[in-house]
Amino acid sequence: MAKKKIVLAYSGGLDTSVILAWLKEKYDAEIIAFTADIGQKEELEGLEEKALATGASKVYIDDLREEFARDFIFPMFQAGALYEGQYLLGTSIARPLITKRMVEIARQEGADAIAHGATGKGNDQVRFELAAAALAPELEVIAPWRMDEFRERFPGRAEMIAYAEEHGIPVVATAEKPYSMDRNLLHISYESGVLEDPWFDASSEEMKDMYLLSVSPEDAPDEPEYVELEFEQGNCIAINGERLSPLGVMEKLNELGGKHGIGRVDMVENRFVGMKSRGVYETPGGTILFVAHRKMESLTMDREVMHLRDSLIPRYSELVYNGFWFAPERYALQALVTESQKNVTGTVRLKLYKGNVISAGVKSPVSLYNPDIATMEADPAQAYNQNDATGFIRLHALRLKIASGVEQQKK
Template sequence: MSDIKKVVLAYSGGLDTSVILTWIKNTYNCEVVTLTADLGQGEELNGIEEKALKTGAIKAYVEDLQEEFARDFIFPMMRAGALYEGRYLLGTSIARPLISKRLVDIAHAEGCQAIAHGATGKGNDQVRFELAAAALDPSLKTIAPWREWDLTSRTDCLEYAAANGIDAPVSHSKPYSCDRNLLHCSFEGGELEDPWNEPGEFSYAMCVPVEQAPDEGEIITIDFEQGDPVAVNNERMSPAAIMIKLNELGGRHGIGRVDMVENRFVGMKSRGVYETPGGTVLFSARRDLEGITMDREVMHLRDSLIVRYSEMVYNGFWFAPERVALQALVDDTQKRVTGSVRLKLYKGQAIPLGRKSPYSLYREELATFETDQVYNQADAAGFITLQGLRLRGYGTKGE
């Protein structure tokens, strides 16, 4: 990598990326540009540009990407009904392709030969960053210090920071590795490394413990157009504003906490706690609206692809041609997912109470238990006879 003269680094301002910034300069004898992406993490970003420059960056980008994140990444993924291993709403996974996209954009604008990230060699993020960059510009090289340097612990990083005059204070009040954005907050490490341990009191950021949730439920409505939420309680909002509002509402009622052991792409199992209050409310509402607006076979076809789509997002293949092609199919299934859902938020649950749509396929005169003029119940006998043909043939053969 001797031809690297300038690098763009995904920079959070914490200990790791501050050390990485200096280490890259020292190791590669090159210039470093930083990108700090505001995806709704709720952290104070004031002063981070000055901190990056003080640490040695020649230029520092600090960008509010919340609207793009919600509109172009969270919402398309939700239209697909994505759930990794049936539980995880992919909050960390879906943020990485947007950060990667901006890293590549800045690399082009600044004449960089490489991008850099602070993901470890054990995790999924290294794969996500690098596969996205490979799809967007395969000529860019990647610097991944955790796979290259001889620093092996936080203590090593602190000693390197001290030796190089890096201002990187560390808080020891929370023992977790956390990632937060508009969709979720994740917790890993600490007592969570033993899957038998109960999550500690500091593993709450977006949701109240369900025991502390209000004893009275809250009823809300969400309006959708072509699969995307457009209004909450009859107030139209931008995509990011909708996520912020639903996070507030869902978090207040303890909705959206998942404690699970998952299978990382690199091959190991990992235990994490995920808080996804707004996403969980949206997932429940959308699924409910689909019940009256989607054709049965179209829904079942889309659902058969949920596992595959979720793996694409989780494993870092957002910009891969198969995900793009599958997204086109998914989006076509959502053209009539328009309408309103009324839900009750209560003690960790988002409970649908009612749904309506101008494209509803529900026919009360067909579904009623009362007298109707449109359905001849005797027709069902022939239907059952035909469906049973192969079973009767199989049954006559015995064991």
């Protein structure tokens, strides 16, 4: 009988290192470690050697940054996705890509199962497993943190460190940070620990060193900086005249946004599993892109198309947040979004200053704004007859007058 093969989403931290060894021991299985490079930077250093030393038979570390920007971040930003009015979905949008690649590796390697280190209280378990169900329903999904025997074996960090030492797992046992973090090309999220108290000030001087992507707005340059973003069918294709790939766009905007203290968010959000949680986010480049894209749409998108798309933003955002990226309803919404973006083309100029993204001009070869019609001066084109508004208003007022009459009769 062939030995069981499991593809594990592996970060190299204490949790997934212990999970790797524990899975191998429990299932007498061959463990294939997979790490997606989606912009974690230095967190990737030494991962292959660590995974092999921990017991992995093979290690995949795949550079998915360009695919992440092109096929996940950009379509989501075309949709104007913003969860609960604040969160740009940086962690949420990464999970379907990671799962997609895990599934591909599992099929390539003839694996029986995939495994992840997400806890039973968070959103990530749902995102991983819904994506896997959509892409590879035949694969078993193993979630150790939801298994009683795993939690009994590892009730706390001390037990995990002891297990690592006992099994020769090369994990450096350092003092635990007073928060946890997750980093990728779009953002960094910080949660738990000291941040679990929503009254705790995450912008205080004592937390200054927590932030990795941006300076505090107080420490940003005293002079504003102008930046021009060029769009083609809803996607940014160039910055300050330099044509860039989606990855290049995100890297450049992260640099500019971080320099000017842009994109910090501190919020209490509603998790899909039913609880509220406090999260602090840095999304410098994404914040600039979000504002610029909206400005471009304001000039080029039809009013009713915009309002229809906007009415669907909460639904679209929930689908991403809750893990339904590969669901048919998300594909259907994306088709509408793609159609809405066909004329979102032109250039946006922004002013970056101490945490603010300020509009400084917008132009487009397919602009729907006509100054001759919109002018408050004489209308040279005579395209708008102000007398037409009389009947327009009278018709819209009719039902209000009728309703008012009914209310008067009641009295």
